[in-house]
Amino acid sequence: MSHSREDVISAAGRLFARDGYHGTSMRDLGRELGLLGSSLYSHVEGKQELLVAVVERGAEFFQASADAALAAEGPASERLRRLIEGHLGVILDHRDEVRTYLNEARSLEPASRERIVAARDRYEQAFRTVLKEGVADGSFRADVDPKLAGIFVLSILNAVDRWYEEDGRLDRTALASRIADMVERGLRTG
């Protein structure tokens, strides 16, 4: 019946994702674990620390995914496809952390928020770099703006969390290829 710090953080992710940071109280979180709100202070310093932990976890998942996707060589379109598949995997495998990362980062105190914004920029940079490669080697159209195209791709991907239900008629690999196909058609030469 004993709980770990890990349990608390993952329950916090669940509630932050569902009700938002300000919509979740320490007593709510305690109830989720079968504890009193005050008992959580045996495991963590406070509420804000929980938000930092959850959001940072989200950021790490994304960065790890990008690193893995870009580890191997290949044509730009293939590297981009791996980035897309990885991003989608992170969203669907870690919905709570991702939702919190995407929607609740604004409730971070300035110092941690800045770190997260920087991490987000770094991640976005991975998409931009691949798009730039594709333009450079002629596989993507020359008038593709890597920054804008990166934003568009990430917009589609991040929104998935808002509508996709895993048990629907479209499984995740099918969804990934639908997205990748549509994106590539929008980018490629000819």
Added chain:
Amino acid sequence: MSHSREDVISAAGRLFARDGYHGTSMRDLGRELGLLGSSLYSHVEGKQELLVAVVERGAEFFQASADAALAAEGPASERLRRLIEGHLGVILDHRDEVRTYLNEARSLEPASRERIVAARDRYEQAFRTVLKEGVADGSFRADVDPKLAGIFVLSILNAVDRWYEEDGRLDRTALASRIADMVERGLRTG
């Protein structure tokens, strides 16, 4: 020095958009208007009513935009382009209401939330219908899934509110045509 109900709602939109519903207190809102929190109750029934008003306003802007975009005839690609331009206009002309509509609707009480969800579906339907027309008349590829494509387009559009700065190097009509071009390239035959 006297305030109208209108003032209160639009200030509420501003704060809900910036700090979220749960992150905004009636005293915050009073301060924004140079009033005490309690004074707001001369103008509105309570906090939840303000959220309803702001969110409904957002929904109405979108629906009016879709109605206007589809009032005139034309090829599917042109009708879609008008939908996109309209949506973008709503986002940029009513940022506070739109942000609140997109992010804070979950804090609505069930009755009003259901109405908003229904309105959102109706609006999304406008996009799906045009996409279906385009597939039917052969201007869009036959394997385009109208539902999925509609979601993708709206994903790109709704995310604009999260990154676009009006005073940047890209003006809004340029942005609209960048989006419309990219979307059309992803859809059209050939």
Added chain:
DNA sequence: CTCCGACAAACGAACGTTCGTTTGCTATGC
């Protein structure tokens, strides 16, 4: 012209509740 009643807007204090957090104690398990 002035006074008066009506009304809306805002105040300031207080309501009961919930918030995040702290403290002191008590079990349980190594």
Added chain:
DNA sequence: GCATAGCAAACGAACGTTCGTTTGTCGGAG
């Protein structure tokens, strides 16, 4: 026997809201 997880109780602050009162404005009656 000692650290640790949890409880019970409490803290001050903030929450949304209510209340009685004050303020300012303004149209008509005298």
